[in-house]
Amino acid sequence: MKNESYWTDRRTIRRYSDRPVSDALLKDMLQKAAHAPTTGNMQLYSVIISRTAEEKHALAAAHFNQPQVEGCSAVLTFCADLNRMTRWCQVRKADPGFDNLQSLIAAILDTSLIAQQFNTIAEQNGLGVCMLGTTTYNAPQIAKALGLPSLVVPVITLTVGYPAESPEDCGRLPVEAFIHNGRYNDYTPESIDKLYSEKEAREDSKRFVEENDKETLAQVFADVRYPRSNNEHFSTTFIEYLNSIGIKI
Numbered sequence: 001m002k003n004e005s006y007w008t009d010r011r012t013i014r015r016y017s018d019r020p021v022s023d024a025l026l027k028d029m030l031q032k033a034a035h036a037p038t039t040g041n042m043q044l045y046s047v048i049i050s051r052t053a054e055e056k057h058a059l060a061a062a063h064f065n066q067p068q069v070e071g072c073s074a075v076l077t078f079c080a081d082l083n084r085m086t087r088w089c090q091v092r093k094a095d096p097g098f099d100n101l102q103s104l105i106a107a108i109l110d111t112s113l114i115a116q117q118f119n120t121i122a123e124q125n126g127l128g129v130c131m132l133g134t135t136t137y138n139a140p141q142i143a144k145a146l147g148l149p150s151l152v153v154p155v156i157t158l159t160v161g162y163p164a165e166s167p168e169d170c171g172r173l174p175v176e177a178f179i180h181n182g183r184y185n186d187y188t189p190e191s192i193d194k195l196y197s198e199k200e201a202r203e204d205s206k207r208f209v210e211e212n213d214k215e216t217l218a219q220v221f222a223d224v225r226y227p228r229s230n231n232e233h234f235s236t237t238f239i240e241y242l243n244s245i246g247i248k249i
């Protein structure tokens, strides 16, 4: 167990050494991670482990060729799995009703929780991890590469390996930014100024603004990194994909 500073010292790791993570360690960590809370103890998830160069290569394009996919020891795709529960019901004289939004939300929560629990356990074991949100952007391609059946949705991917970098702290908003005592205390232009001032004053933030030829850091997020057009496009694709695999949204 690492010491108290683990919680603030942890970093996302995107570059890894050649040292492989053993199958036994991966299995042990997943077994431990499965003790994360789960909806009704149903464990509405599956994890696909991609280890060979071919398996990782098959996923790379769907993650926009982020180098950590082919550069890590193992790629773990954490999937919301409503298929296994459905099949269990079918062979046990129960009528499964899991092909809907409410069940998907439960499965996405279960999947996110085991993924984060695994992330913590891996870091505690000296490993580096990077989460890939591109998983839901290109869910259909990932599902095809992994042979996912109906009712199984890729939610989040973790690249795992021994670290070959020590990134700087990229900071967080002050805790006052997200704590509300008793009732939600809505933000004003003045409180936004105060809560975001440290983030905006960082050298890396200023560099982002300059490199992207923008006026504010918020514009970098809204215009460049997460533009409305992309958000809407990937939303449509994802809903169509969910419907195609039997989840009625």
Ligand SMILES: Cc1cc2nc3c(=O)[nH]c(=O)nc-3n(C[C@H](O)[C@H](O)[C@H](O)COP(=O)(O)O)c2cc1C
Residues within 6 Å of the ligand: 010, 011, 012, 013, 014, 066, 130, 131, 132, 133, 134, 156, 170
């Ligand atoms: C849901 C989610 C999706 C993410 N997607 C990516 C990604 O596609 N590529 C990447 O390099 N990092 C990704 N990250 C990592 C974040 O960029 C990182 O956690 C954040 O910048 C804070 O850095 P830190 O984890 O080192 O504190 C993702 C993190 C989360 C939680």
